[in-house]
Amino acid sequence: MKSRYIFPAAHALSRVIAVLAFTGAFGAHILAQTTPGGTTIQNSASATYSDGSGNNFSTISNTVTVTVANVSGLVITPDAGTAPSPVVGGQTNARFTFRVTNSGNFSDQVRFLAGGQSIQLTGPATIAAAYIDINGNGSFEAGTDIDIYTNAADALSPSLAANGFVDVIVSTNVNAGATNGQTVSVRLGDAANDNQTADNSAGEVRTVSGGTANGQSEAVGDISAAIENDAQLRVSLVAPAGPVALNSNISYAMEVCNTGARDAQSITLTNGPAGQNSGVFIIAPIPVGTALASGQTFPAGTLYSTSPLAMSPITQAVWTSTAPASLADVRRVAFSVGAPLAVGACSLSISMTVTVTTNDATTPIFEIVDAFANNSIGAGITDQSGDTVSNAGDGNADFNEGAQPGNVDGNGIQQLTILQQLGAVLLGPAGQPTATGPTSINDDYTNRSLTTGIAGVPPGQVTTAGGAVTFTNTLENTGNAADIFRVTVPNSPAGFTVEVSLDGGITFTPLLGSGSFISVPIAFGATLDLQVRVTAPAGQTVLQGYDTVIRATSILTPGSFNETIDRLYTGFLRMDKAAVVTNGTGVGGANAPVPGAEIEYVITYSNVSSAGGSGNSMLTINNLVITEDGNAVPNNWGSTTDQVAGSASDSRGGTITGDAAGSTALTDTVSSIAPGQSGVLRFKRRIR
Secondary structure, three states, X not given: OOOOOOOHHHHHHHHHHHHHHHHXXXXXXXXXXXXXXXXXXXXXXXXXXXXXXXXXXXXXXXXXXXXXXXXXXXXXXOOOEEOOOOEEOOOOOXXXXXXXXXXXXXXXXXXXXXXXXXXXXXXXXXXXXXXXXXXXXXXXXXXOOEEOOOOOOOEEOOOEOOOOEEEEEEEEEEOOOOOOOOEEEEEEOOOOOOOEEOOOOOOOEEEOOOOOOOOOEEEOEEEEEEXXXXXXXXXXXXXXXXXXXXXXXXXXXXXXXXXXXXXXXXEEOOEOOOOOOEEEEEEEEOOOOEEEOOOOOOOOOXXXXXXXXOOOOOOOOEEEOOOOOOHHHOOEEXXXXXXXXXXXXXXXXXXXXXXXXXXXXXXOEEEOOEEEEEOOOOOEEEEEOOXXXXXXXXXXXXXXXXXXXXHHOOOOOOEEEOEOOOOOEEEEEOOOOOOEOOOOOOOEEEEEEXXXXXXXXXXXXXXXXXXXXXXXXXXXXXXXXXXXXXEEXXXXXXXXXXXXXXXXXXXXXXXXXXXXXXXXXXOOOOEEEEEEEEEXXXXXXXXXXXXXXXXXXXXXXXXXXXXXXXXXXXXXXXXEEEXXXXXXXXXXXXXXXXXXXXXXXXXXXXXXXXXXXXXXXXXXXXXXXXXXXXXXXXXXHHHHEEEOOOOOEEOOOOEEEOOOXXXXXXXXXXXXXXXXXXXXXXXXXXXX
């Protein structure tokens, strides 16, 4: 049998010719090919033969290998497409959805140019956002979807298998002034057709991988949307200017007109009663500081909601056809004014009255009403009162209108009613102007203690040095207008000096006598912290409180004033010690201090500072550590007595160390002692 031999050069040449022929055919019919790039195609022939003498033989040829080339391809659809729905002037987030498909025969990515350059828009609209909708839910989610409009660098799609795709969504805002007959067109990419060789043009969308048989590919898609005139709502509100008295009523009048060229259609309140929850609605939020007034008669179909204003009035708030038992619980009222509301038509004027419930006339009563409907293509439209622009609403029927109301940012303007204003004042401890003392709001207090001149001074003795304490008092304007308050010191201990600071303690002004005062201007409802520095001379009895009375008086209403007490203590922890001898030795009397008798030491500790009232700033003893050292001069019980192990106790559960045989010292740690509270430490020593 003869052997076979294939020349290597001929073998290699046959492989190259096969690859070139295949890729040429692939480029002409890219969508018809399904064999993945990189696929190896092998072929060898076999034969049988005989030598004529009855001997049969078989043989095979060499194997010819053909590797399928990677061929790029890209298709964007639709081409010359039409948006599913027309758009109307003022419509926001009108979406144009493109499908970008890898029509190549291998996995590849798609490149979108930086800064939204791959997207072109023509017509009366602007691009709001553009992104690759990775999870296919139709909305942008940061961290999941890929921004291709504000991207600082080129954005790449995930790797797409052959015939795999991603959807690209371009969201647009149609100009409010857009008119019927105009068109908004969005183009993704700038190629002449799909499956074009990429040329690095300024607006292209192209594949990423290089080294393909045909280079990188680019494609193009475009969608247009017609603009139609549609329904336009304009809601108006009449509100009194005021001033009105607290607890009185405010009456409003409201109506809505359709200023557009198409009928305004019904919108549905998702959580309203069936049969009454569809129509064109005016929704009036109940103003802050008021309640819906009783005794009113509203048009048929009126609905009430007690849901928080933070909830959407259309999709989240719950509506009922009857008012709740407590009208104070009503948060919104919805008035059905038609279904549909015809072109050029206006609703009847509707009246609504609220009762002022706030006790603070600083802030006027604000009201704004919203109108809701659908336009002819089923899109929700809304308007808010206070301006002359139709369909300028934020759709929330609350009082969150932003910093630029009205025509500037697409919502309305709240209308206000001024309340009558009176002067009033509260003065109290830091952050607690409403504090009350043991008997009234004029004896609330702030307790603080000197740190000088009290160390080592036993009860009943006097301080060895003077000292100063700075108190913080909060003054609140509880009146209904800006006011100026006179701060005075009607009473202070003899020999004490009092100074007041309005700038956080940088500068102080002395209040020298009954006619001395400081003027403090405070805006409506505002507060101001006063720093009051009280200086006490030496020679004050320790463990005592010394009162300085601070008064603030309204200039608008001189009969309105409030006082607070800044109480300076000369120390506030009192300790009293006693000893009880118990003799069980049989020698001497029952209380004879003979060797073997036991001495129980009793230490009573107490917080002597005042308590009572509410909101007052009190002195609490924290981290109290009582030390009993038998060897500290003048103590000598450490060398003359022995510890009775286990005898130590603290009535407040303090942590005691040293209660063991042979100990000559004990410590008792108590976490805190409130004003007026006390505790007792006991331990026993046996006389040697």
